[in-house]
Amino acid sequence: MPTPTTPLDLLLLPTWLVPVEPAGVVLKEHGVGIKDGRIVFIGPRQQALKFTATETRELPDMLLSPGLINAHGHAAMTLFRGMADDLPLMTWLEQHIWPAEAKWVDEDFVRDGTNLAIAEQLKGGITCFSDMYFFPKIASECVHKSGIRAQIAIPILDFPIPGASNPDESLRQAVELFADLKFHPRIKIAFGPHAPYTVGDENLEKIRVIADELDAAIHMHVHETAFEVHQAVEQHAERPIARLARLGLLSPRFQAVHMTQISDDDLAMLVESNSSVIHCPESNLKLASGFCPVERLWQAGVNVAIGTDGAASNNDLDLLGETRTAALLAKAVAGSATALDAHRALRMATLNGARALGIESDTGSIEVGKAADLVAFDLSGMAQQPIYDPVSQLIYATGRDCVKHLWVAGKHLLDDRRLTRLDEQQLGATARSWGERISGHTH
Structure with a gap:
């Protein structure tokens, strides 16, 4: 002192x-x-x-x-905000988002979308966010310049994605970026296998081995919908979380995003492995994906953090609003007015997020x-x-x-509601120009 x-x-x-x-x-x-x-x-x-x-x-x-910690999102997807609303998850992904990504996502898209997301998050009280999107090196450069804190989860899927022609290339990029940023005071690199239905056992095992060697986090969409779990059981006679446990992925460094479907066995695996769950209530509500049983997890001792998900499925990066939704939804799901009280809700949006991202000794x-x-x-x-x-x-x-x-x-990034390092007018103009290009209209 x-x-x-x-x-x-x-x-x-x-x-x-x-x-x-x-x-x-x-x-x-x-x-x-x-x-x-x-x-x-x-x-x-x-x-x-x-x-x-x-x-x-x-x-x-x-x-x-x-500062609030947004423990899950896809920053550059702010440029797809409101593009394909009111659709079920798989229709939204397969018929709208994936085709749009294939057509539009490049380094410029990621740079402009990430800067827009950082500005929105800083104005909303967010000092740290977790990002899982394409061209992660570009996103990390945006984070570095802006002064915000972040975890960049490198997306890995079994098929080609923007910026990586195969999963091995994604893994190589992840290892290189991890080495480059190992001592960065504000950026952590994590591995981001997209979901159990887009990454097979062989690649999951590779990810586990490398993440263990580097002591890096694994950030993954898991049990987002009942359909995902049902399909996995039908095809492999195994629930996705049980498969991840069998492959050795669950650990204190594992971040399970969504988890709207949780059986007693699922809960036991989360508790035993000390994995974190990242709850995205508004995205889950909007896509009718289900409800994460937050109070049940909390009472069992699972660390639950909160995320907005991407602006394409939310449609904002408002973690304070998200936390309010989480507190209200937790009460309805638990059937108890005392579930997730205000103080615990704030803890979920701050310290629990830091714990999930492995940075609780710092923030x-x-x-x-x-x-x-x-x-x-x-x-x-x-x-x-x-x-x-x-x-x-x-x-x-x-x-x-x-x-x-x-x-x-200690750096003043928002002073009396004004961003000190980012130009709001420029960001707005750039976003509008992307909107015109993507929608095919020019004014």
Whole structure:
């Protein structure tokens, strides 16, 4: 702990401070001191004011929380937002998304779509996101320049994809990018086998061996629909999660995305392997894919994080809205009004996300020694009054338009709702131009 004689880079003085760890705590009139991108002091306001700081920020009527972590998405798909709505998953994929990807996705598409997604996420309070999309090297360059934190999961499928003619090429790219970015302070590389129905045993075993050697995460769509599970049982007499367990993929580094179908045996495998589940409620609702039983998983001790999925199936990258949906849906699914209360919902969107991505020692909560990944929500609006529990107001009564400031590793990336490193007007114009090209209309 520094002494007041140590000058700070930044001192933040919010009305409410929600550290997330310890759980359920709200600190009033406390300050957070930051030096070299790390949190070095947390304490009462009067104590905080004894420090000298290069910059002091008063944050009246604001709740300071750890930055939100969007644990699953396909960033560049923002450029397909709203293109093929109101369709079932396999129709949406096979007849619309896959053909559009084959036609349009190249390095420029990924660069422009990823930058658009990063801007939207920063404005919504997201300091870290997991991305699983084509041309991952381009996405990692966007992350590097923007200042946000990310996990880039390299997509691997049994057939050719944009940027890789076969799965071996995808694996080679993954290993190279992992080596290049091994010491990057904000980017982690993971392996992203798309789904059990698009990757066979041979390639899954290759992925497992390499991921084990590199101590890298595996990020995968699993049990997204009842149809997927039913088809696997019909064809292979085995549920997908059981197959992954048999192949040795389940581990604390395994991130199972969706998991809308969970039997007692499935749950036992998740618990035993200490795998994380990433819940994407709005995408699952919109595609009528099913409901992940969040409360059941939580009570069993499974780490559940939250993701928006891609903007093509959501249609926004609004993790605060997603968390509200998750809290409400968890209650309906569990048949209990006490399921996934507001404080646990915020934990799911912060520290649980960090745990799923293997970065909880660095981010996900406001603790001394962690990176200063922070977001300030303005609760001064009429729609937030009166405030009995600021965390309840945040989850149940606040939209992402209340995000006022955001820092990643102490760097101010959103200042009074303005992006400091990205040009919003330029991003908007570029996105509109893509929309005109893809829809075949020019104005």
